[in-house]
Amino acid sequence: MKIIWENIFLAMAAFAILYFLLHKFAFSKLFAIMEQRRELVMSQMNEAAQTRQQAAAYVEDQKKALEQARQDAQEIIERSRQTSTKQAEQLMEQAKEEAIRLKTEAVRDIENEKNKAVEELRGELGTVSVQIASKLIGREVKKDQAQEELVDQYLKEVGGRA
């Protein structure tokens, strides 16, 4: 082990030259590229975060829209149910009214027929009773207006009592 000053200076010079050459021709470029990559990664990460946020917002929107659609559907069902109930009630009402109307009509018809029959019977009875009376009395009972009115009146009394 011998100290040789020339060697020390040679080593220092070699190292200094190597340092400047590397710094100028190799490391500066490499550092720039690494910095660029760092920025690229950062920007990509930011982008990813943004995309994630957007996706979350989109999902939120979709959820809201779905909820809205569900509500709408519920409303529509409710409304249609109400409408159908109303319609059914209306139909029932109509049917009832129709039935009542038919019933009243029928009752009126019956009444009419009955009255007509009574009327006819009454007319028949009047004629028959005049014939019987004329037979009994043995003379012609005149078939005039006065007599018939009389008979009718009696018959009415009879009928009203009956």
Add this chain to the structure above:
Amino acid sequence: MHESPIINVGGFNIDLSAVLMLVVTSAIVFILCRLAVRNLSVENPSKLQNFMEWVVEFVQGIVASAMDLKKGKAYISLGLTLILFIFVANVLGLPFAVITDLSENFTVFGQTIEATRGIGPDHYAHVLWWKSPTADVNITAGLALIVFFLMNYLGLKLNRKHYLKHYLEPFPVFLPLNIIENLAKPIALAIRLFANIFAGEVLIVVILKMGILGIPFLAIWQGFSIFVGALQAFIFTILTMVYISQTTIHEEH
């Protein structure tokens, strides 16, 4: 003991082996880095670029462990050069050594190699040409001196008041102690690196003396020497960063 191929040029002792190994080491590191940055790409880095980026991140980790990375950014290039240079220098001597037996007054470039001067006609000088440059204490001393100058220069430039005050702490009477502490740093750096690598090469020579029996030991020891070389490069770099951080950064207590 092997001799160094020293020639005397104009009063300077030029160690041809040191020149050769420094040039080889620098060339390997420079070519490696140039290859790594040849086709730089952000999205699709080559394998070599990936490796180089891993080294850069490793050195960033070293710098960050010693100081705030914002202040330490300027030293990443230094740390990278140190770790690559020292690691390549450490492993260069592992695969082989080139030793020539030179007769008396052997000349290179017209200059006589000092070790062969006047050794007699039947004697040979064993001259070591190819070795780890860091197995020479002068080379590691050069590296350590760079660190020494750099840390004191940066301390004076960036942190003058606290740097100077630190020599008088905790009491002015500690001044000589602090100066010795400061001087011990580069000496420790140089000796530690030199001793580790030199001892590794000496042990390789010893194992080679065992002949065929030594092959497994040689394999184990060379593998371990690669580890030691990486470790010493790492230690040199991290200590450099710690020293720079000690002199330049003053933390308010």
